Amino acid sequence: MKKQDIVRLIECHQNGDDSGFSQQAIEIAKEFDANGDHRIGQYIMHLISGVGIFVPQAMPCSEDEEDDKELNFLTRCRQTADDILLPECVLDDLKGAARAVVRNMGFSKLLFTGAPGTGKTQAAYAFSKLLDRRLYTVNFSTIVDSKLGQTNRNIAALFAEINQLSSPDKAAVLFDEIDALALNRISQQDLREMGRAVSALLKGLDEMNSSILLIATTNLINMMDQALVRRFDYVLNFDRYTKEDLITIAQQRLDKYLQQARIKYRNARLFKKILSITEKLPNPGELNNLLKSAVAFSDPDHEQDYFKRIYLGLLGKPQISLDQLKAQGFSVRESEILSGISKSSIARSTQRTD
Numbered sequence: 001m002k003k004q005d006i007v008r009l010i011e012c013h014q015n016g017d018d019s020g021f022s023q024q025a026i027e028i029a030k031e032f033d034a035n036g037d038h039r040i041g042q043y044i045m046h047l048i049s050g051v052g053i054f055v056p057q058a059m060p061c062s063e064d065e066e067d068d069k070e071l072n073f074l075t076r077c078r079q080t081a082d083d084i085l086l087p088e089c090v091l092d093d094l095k096g097a098a099r100a101v102v103r104n105m106g107f108s109k110l111l112f113t114g115a116p117g118t119g120k121t122q123a124a125y126a127f128s129k130l131l132d133r134r135l136y137t138v139n140f141s142t143i144v145d146s147k148l149g150q151t152n153r154n155i156a157a158l159f160a161e162i163n164q165l166s167s168p169d170k171a172a173v174l175f176d177e178i179d180a181l182a183l184n185r186i187s188q189q190d191l192r193e194m195g196r197a198v199s200a201l202l203k204g205l206d207e208m209n210s211s212i213l214l215i216a217t218t219n220l221i222n223m224m225d226q227a228l229v230r231r232f233d234y235v236l237n238f239d240r241y242t243k244e245d246l247i248t249i250a251q252q253r254l255d256k257y258l259q260q261a262r263i264k265y266r267n268a269r270l271f272k273k274i275l276s277i278t279e280k281l282p283n284p285g286e287l288n289n290l291l292k293s294a295v296a297f298s299d300p301d302h303e304q305d306y307f308k309r310i311y312l313g314l315l316g317k318p319q320i321s322l323d324q325l326k327a328q329g330f331s332v333r334e335s336e337i338l339s340g341i342s343k344s345s346i347a348r349s350t351q352r353t354d
Helices: 003-016 016-035 038-051 089-100 120-130 150-161 192-206 243-260 270-276 284-296 305-315 322-327 334-339 343-353
Strands: 074-076 109-113 135-139 173-174 213-218 234-237
Touching: 016 243, 074 150, 074 192, 089 120, 089 150, 109 120, 120 135, 120 173, 120 213, 150 192, 150 243, 243 270, 243 284, 270 334, 270 343, 284 305, 322 334, 334 343
Parallel strands: 109 213, 109 234, 135 173, 173 213
Antiparallel strands: 074 135
């Protein structure tokens, strides 16, 4: 462990920077794990997971002695150890679902719903790792076919492939964006061929080996065939982020990217103020991309430049307006940081306006 990691951890604690403290603790845990100290790494992760961070605590499952047969419709995934920031209510539901799967109480088919960028796919990866299962994703591009009846046959072949996976109690299959196949059969705009595909999907789910964990994600649950929705043992809604949740996530992500970019300047109060005046914050995925690009593209000669990029990105503004900053309640010092204009120039501009 590097000395600077300990110093940074203590600094975050002394400054009351909870997000920075959590992120630094996670980095330390990952380093322990990478060096073979799995128990201490997992213990640290367990402690940190109490603040809304979903961290897989199981080690990646070992390779099977006998490899699975050649796969045509599935792809074996290599799970990462990335943490996922989620609302406490979603986190609690995920942990409950994990306990239900472990207890073998008939919860082998899960449906994750929510808008794009709410963490459904990442949660599926982490969930399978938490349960120490190897994960496969479905290649929809190899299933949907323009030839009459071929999509039906491909779906049947897909489930045959799933049911032949070795060690089914150690396997998980991800149907990411299952709505690619799950069109409503009674929709007037639905193609008859896709209606048959949904029927084939229902049949495959009914005959699927219950020892295999199936996780599906969708952005369009209201458009899905209700018979299909009923096939799932549990539906978990990810659309439950409050503004406070998003602010907490943004603070932790920003600290992570500033650390990666070796940018020392921090101003948690100003960052929270920018987030607070934003009428509607984007979902975590979009928010994460905005923060990452703001830090990555910032001017290295001006450490505060990322604040201007975040402000303009969140408010959708082409440029900074001093009058608007004043109306939004930013101080002269904060306006200087956001605009790059000196305090004296801002003060003179304000006096002229008044």
